[in-house]
Amino acid sequence: MKTIITVALVFTLLLTTSIIMGGNTHDEEQEHGYKNTYSRQLDVAPVSNITYAEECGSCHFAYQPGLLPEKSWIKIMTDLENHFDENAELDADLQKELTDYLVQNSADKSNYKRSKRIMRALGKSDAPLRITKTLYFVRKHDEIPYRIVKNNKDIGSFSNCTACHSNAEKGSYNEHDVKIPGYGRWED
Amino acid sequence: MKILLILILSISFSKNIQAGSLEALFDSYQQAGVITPKAEQGKLLWNKVFITEKSKGKERSCSSCHGSDVRKSGKHIRTGKLIEPMASSVNLKRFRDVKKTKKWFKRNCKWTIGRECSVQEQVDILKYLTTQ
Structure with missing residues (x-):
């Protein structure tokens, strides 16, 4: 009897886990779309x-x-x-x-x-x-003083993504990857 | 017989211009008529200063971005982008793609001079760039 209960418990547990996992996969698809099959980190394709x-x-x-x-x-x-x-x-x-x-x-x-x-x-x-005129961009960069970018010979313009976003080329604009030349890492 | 064979071979080779070569580039311009490229004229045009409607009063010349020593790298006057040398003696790969050459002539002549360059002007500049 004990064995049957254990088996039943394990089975239930497995089923629940698979439902939760399945649910997660579904959420991911909702958020990242079918085109993103290789990374959750990517921000744009x-x-x-x-x-x-x-x-x-x-x-x-x-x-x-x-x-x-x-x-x-x-x-x-x-x-x-x-x-x-x-x-x-x-x-x-x-x-x-x-x-x-x-x-x-x-x-x-x-x-x-x-x-x-x-x-x-x-x-x-x-x-x-x-891109720098989109409201989303402006909001995401509003803490960065203008002079840090404009007067910085290694950046020069907010349109120079790769100057600070080290993984921009891969489509990742994660703030943990941000390194402002002459200032170092930037996190808010 | 042997001499004849060599003669035939050398003729056929001389007609067969290798794609991507400087010869092929100049040859592509000859289709517009027989033109004699003049390096001196090319050099003059390279350094000539223009002010166009779009330049908003600012002076522009080929050399303002590419530099007047074409064997050295240049720097774009507005964007600061590094531009690799233009002289074939140090950067032959610039001249391997006829289409690309003509694309940049169109863009840069309009930007610098305010109009497209004539075929003569283009071959003059090419002659200048390939004899430095």
Whole structure:
């Protein structure tokens, strides 16, 4: 009798555990989406298009598409001749290929944590041209004095993600990875 | 017979311009007509200063970002980005992709001069960059 009770208890325990585990998996899917299969740490989907990484990354950090909504990317990509006071013109084929990639992976279509938060903080018709102008970005950086960035020759601008976010290229903007040149780690 | 074979081979090789070579790059410009590249003209244009509508009164030249010694690295005047040397003698890989060369000519001529560069201007600059 005792054995039967023990077996029954163990079985119940196992069942409960599997339900809880199953529940967790479900939550994770809800939060991170089906695209994120390899890391819970990632904030935005890493860049997956080599042409994008090469073309845009030859002048600046290849910002992940999940950092801005579709409307923003379209605005940016249709005026590459005046790209933040630079000329970044592409031929029509390349321009279309990169626009498609950006649009398909834009923040409004992403299930990654930060993409969702960027979208949540934006108004419905907002289409900022700069990631640094999104409300979410501003809020997350409002404790950092302007001079630490602007007067720092190793940073120069808030748009220089990789200067402080050591894992930005992998799509991780975790504050534990932040190291401000000349100031060290930064945690609030 | 042997001499004839060598002759035929050498002719066929000389016609066969290797893709990605400097010769191929210049050859791609010849399709627009026979042009004689002039390194001296290229050097003058490289250092010539322009003020365009978009530059908001500021002076721009090729050398403002690439430097006037093309064998050395340059630094973008606005973004501060390091730009690798332009001279083929120290950075031959710059000249391996004709499409890329033309893309950057289009962008940078518009940014610097305020218009696209003519074919003559482009080959002059290329001649300058490949003879330093």
